[in-house]
Ligand SMILES: Nc1ncnc2c1ncn2[C@@H]1O[C@H](COP(=O)(O)OP(=O)(O)OP(=O)(O)O)[C@@H](O)[C@H]1O
């Protein structure tokens with residue numbers, strides 16, 4: 001089993017509950033949507049996997065290892081195999097596309113001459129090879145998100161976490177991004193994506209885990225979004 005949450009509770013110092021007694025597992029190669037209203041715990045779930053957060057109670061297991069117990073010198077290895085992308089891309093504005101993608105590898109021990117071919121391959125995979133020498137400010141939102149995906153997958157991570165990756169994009173561009181994420185998933189990377197986009201979830205029919213107030217309230221193998229609007233719509237009267 002790639003990922004296992006065992007009775008995971010996260011209470012923030014403020015007293016807010018991020019997750020409450022969550023039990024679930026995710027297999028290698030899965031594509032999972034995390035849905036639920038604002039504050040449900042989606043980002044908390046993802047951050048527990050990068051060890052940005054440590055559970056208050058319970059265990060987060062990655063390939064059978066409790067990642068909350070990692071020694072400090074093991075955390076960089078975790079962060080290389082579990083990568084995250086965000087709604088707002090978080091690119092370095094003063095660096096070229098190529099250098100933004102290469103940056104993730106420069107902090108590893110890889111020899112520089114091995115880095116460029118890997119960067120090229122990652123940019124090819126997201127369809128941005130021709131923009132390698134441009135700066136983020138010269139790109140559209142969709143293109144910037146592709147750069148952030150290239151940066152995340154350049155070292156061939158085991159897991160890609162995507163926190164509302166299409167949150168700032170129009171529908172057409174969102175579908176382009178989904179195509180890229182599905183391509184990456186097909187190559188073998190496990191993808192977990194939080195989203196509020198019902199059209200995407202309903203269009204793809206992948207596994208859907210729904211959170212509410214920190215608890216898993218639904219886990220469907222080929223799920224739909226089933227947002228409030230839809231539930232209201234089927235109510236009589
Ligand atoms: N850094 C923090 N400090 C204190 N409370 C937090 C923090 N981050 C999240 N929370 C609280 O934890 C709960 C879950 O938040 P989380 O960000 O995981 O929700 P979410 O499902 O990602 O929401 P959204 O759809 O708005 O992104 C909320 O009640 C939130 O206020």
Ligand SMILES: [Mg+2]
Pocket residue numbers: 042043044163194
């Ligand atoms: Mg969130």
